[in-house]
Amino acid sequence: AEQDHAGSIPAVLAMYPEAIVVCSPKAKPLLIDHLGLDEARIRTVADGETLALGGKTLQFFHTPWVHWPETMVTHLPEEKILFSCDFLGSHIATSRLYAGEDPTVITAAKRYYAEIMMPFRSSVQGNLKKIRPLAFDLIAPSHGPIYDHVEGILAAYEEWVSDRLANVVVIPYISMHGSTELMVDYLTAALAERGVVVEKFELSTTDIGKLAMALVDAATIVIGTPTVHVGPHPSVFNATHLANALRPKLKYAGIIGSYGWGTKAVEQLAGLIPNLKVEVLGTVMCKGLPKAGDFAALDALADAIRDKHAAL
Incomplete structure (x- = not known):
């Protein structure tokens, strides 16, 4: 009954007054609601008929x-x-x-x-x-x-x-002043050194469909965001909402990013993904530019991801 399939049916029925539409029982009310078809010209068929x-x-x-x-x-x-x-x-x-x-x-x-x-x-x-x-x-x-x-x-x-997962981490991210990008690049290198494949998606330029494709098989998503008005960047908000709607078979997640004076980005992002049944392996949010302690925390996150992926 979706219009890209059924949109021309009214015209076909008008041209051929003896024709009837054959559909599933659930399609009948949808055809009536969406296309205004006459109920008398619809025949439903049972499963296997x-x-x-x-x-x-x-x-x-x-x-x-x-x-x-x-x-x-x-x-x-x-x-x-x-x-x-x-x-x-x-x-x-x-x-x-x-x-x-x-x-x-x-x-x-x-x-x-x-x-x-x-x-x-x-x-x-x-x-x-x-x-x-x-x-x-x-x-x-x-x-x-x-x-x-x-x-x-x-x-x-x-x-x-299937339930099989690939040894892949997907990182959708955006950076405003370079801090988040430094963290993403560092984590990418750290994961590569540990034998984990990384697919990065810079959200101001990425093809969102390719991001969706990467999520089909990936075991882990790490979301990278700067802080905007205490929360995640709008592009990250949109990408996270998409991931939640698509319900990929991810098992693990992480959140990294930066802020100027305060942030609720982690809490807000966590609230955006109720459909993702993931274990959060770590969050790393730095104030301003990342420092030695932040890089150490990223190494710890990379270690945790490597260990989880080893058991896939």
Whole structure:
């Protein structure tokens, strides 16, 4: 029922007065509410129900919350095609009909997963298991090219939704007068020396979608912020809010940054991430430029992250 899929339905029904819309039961009220469809022209189908079209058969499977509550996929067994709706889509525009084995399509699919599907990871897990037994050689999503090597996208999704974490720390940060950047650079080097991979995102220039992609697999997030009006910088506030909304499978977190005369940045940031079930490994906030004690605290944070990642 989402408008990017269903927006043209009123025009189609006007052109073809005998046509009806086939949808899941949860989609029916949404189609009426969002598009003003006539209830008499909507037919709902049960999970697993089939529709014979004369030599072709459509079988419908309810796959809720990938990513709307009414989503369903459609299997065309005679042609071995799975029409997956939003599920397994990719954020890529191309004139190529088929994905082939182009790795850029999987990268675009990871971005799509990160930005759209990651908050519904448990639902994605269940729906992957639901479609796995079906026989299909093609997956035709609503976004991006058709997958003609289906195992690639299925395996990628199974990895993204798994509980496995990478030895990666994501650091979204911004710096006003250089102090926070000094701390981020020091921590990055300290983690690298300890064998931990770091992905930094300077928030005044970063592509926020790439930040979301990095959060798919990372074990730890360290947020770097200067203090603005006692709290975190607005860009850090926005990035933290995004991370909380996307609900990545992070296990650990840290907060570092600076302030001029006083700060509540740590307390305010902690209050922004109730959806992240993380263990906070440390916070380091320095007054003005970082000093020897601050760098020692960053080394201790790097040690704590290394030790936690060693057990992943």
